[in-house]
Amino acid sequence: MLTSEFDPSQSILENEHNTINLVRWFQQCELLNDYYKSSKIIILQRTNAGYEVITCAGDHLLHPGLVIELANPLIEQFLKAPWQGLQIKLSETQLSLPEQVGQLEYIISRPIRWPDSSDFGCLIVLSESDPLTAHASLAMLEPVQVLLQQDLALMCQNQRISSLSMRDRLTGMLNQYGFLMMAPRQLALGRRFGSHAGILFFELMNNSSYGEITEKDQQVLGRVIQDTIRTADTVS
Template sequence: MLAQSTHHLLWLREQDHPAISLPRWQQQVELLGNFYQSQACLILQVVNGSVQVVCARQSQNLHLNGGTGFEDAGLLAMIDDYDGYNLTKSSGTNFTSELSQFNQVLSRPIFWPDGELFGCILICDPVQAKYRERLTPLVETATSLIQAELKHVFLMQQVKMLSVQDEQTCMLNPYGFSLMAPRQLSLSRRFGSHAGIILIEEMMSESLESSKEDAGQRIRMLARIIHDNLRDADVSARVGHRQFIILCFIDNESNLDALVSRLKKQISKEDPNLRLVTGQSYFTPDTQISLDPMQKKAKENLNINKLEHQKTAR
């Protein structure tokens, strides 16, 4: 599991973030709705193709209250058509959701600071037509205000990521592992999953004495292979200069052995000169509810294998 930003995957209404003022967002839709004399003015959020109403101003109950969720491919297509300058216009016949009740819809997309789509502002059935072009700056002002608050959320997320992320590999660091692994372990216990701990450590040899750049490339290569061979529920981290830890969820102990074998084979394929030592431990759901005994047993196994490696290398 790499430390990943999730700012664009969480519904804003379900979070309590000090940087976001939903009453201020509501003021913006009220203002735009009044100036455009529209049937409805909405701020929508899009997550993985699904849509949720963040704030709404309706002339009557149009079933588009805050928190309402729906899917609408026509809306996503409309957002994609934005040219970067003018509000995008669309007919209600292009929508498959409650938005289909409107004759005309104006749209302006909203983005996160990294360019990811947040959602859009919708102005539905605006009556004001004479001064519509003069009202466009109002939409841009509202968009800027919203995106400024989203920037604060984004920056706080980045700071949080840096505190749990290993800078060189983008994996979790020891602190990140201590936060994430117990949560995943607790969740897996509820479903009766078996768990295993794997420790992987690079052993230095004379043939691998090289520059810091080469050493960094090997570390990043190890991190990539570990990440590529794990499932989403598994947790991995860099816990030492040359040491990695994996918490994996498996059906039986043979699966743990198979994972270790697969990792060694893949690493050897990419760098035959790289020498690794591993340690592992396996636990059933009814034996342990804490990570500490699992890590201790894996560490003991790693130390035994280190001694064997040193004897062989002599």
């Protein structure tokens, strides 16, 4: 399961994830590229900004972090495909690949899912000639597909464990440890995108006409703040 504060539309390149070994992902792409004698192998993630290249192997490499616009029906088919993926001959379809990827004739792909079965992205093999010869099987994509999804599942599991250790039991907001962990990340993101950051303080005080502040009051304040803030904001 994905934790409530986890944003699957944020690129995994945005933050450092100990369970995601991008060097190993690239090496797997290189192995597939050599096996299929293809032009390039790409791993894409669907983010709010578009289809983002996570890694790529082969000729005319696409650099990690390159964002391709979302309005491409063919890539959407790759994402929504069944587990066993798709095989497409581009000249036999009315669709085309994004300009950055190139118009290669033969395409085989496998979808990649988050642990809750929502779309992460896809693994794509692109080739000028048919990669599925007598010596190359479509099934060779499956071990890589499984490995990528296992890495994502482990990342989400670690995120959940980290979330449990960083949150206040009463309000569900970040505790002091959680704030010290998350605040520098928020500031770093702000600097990266050239945006400003600010801090707001709320204090519940005893009132002679209302009485002492109770745990319920703290829970209500915590719930109101968490329901109001943006996804990118941090509350502690």
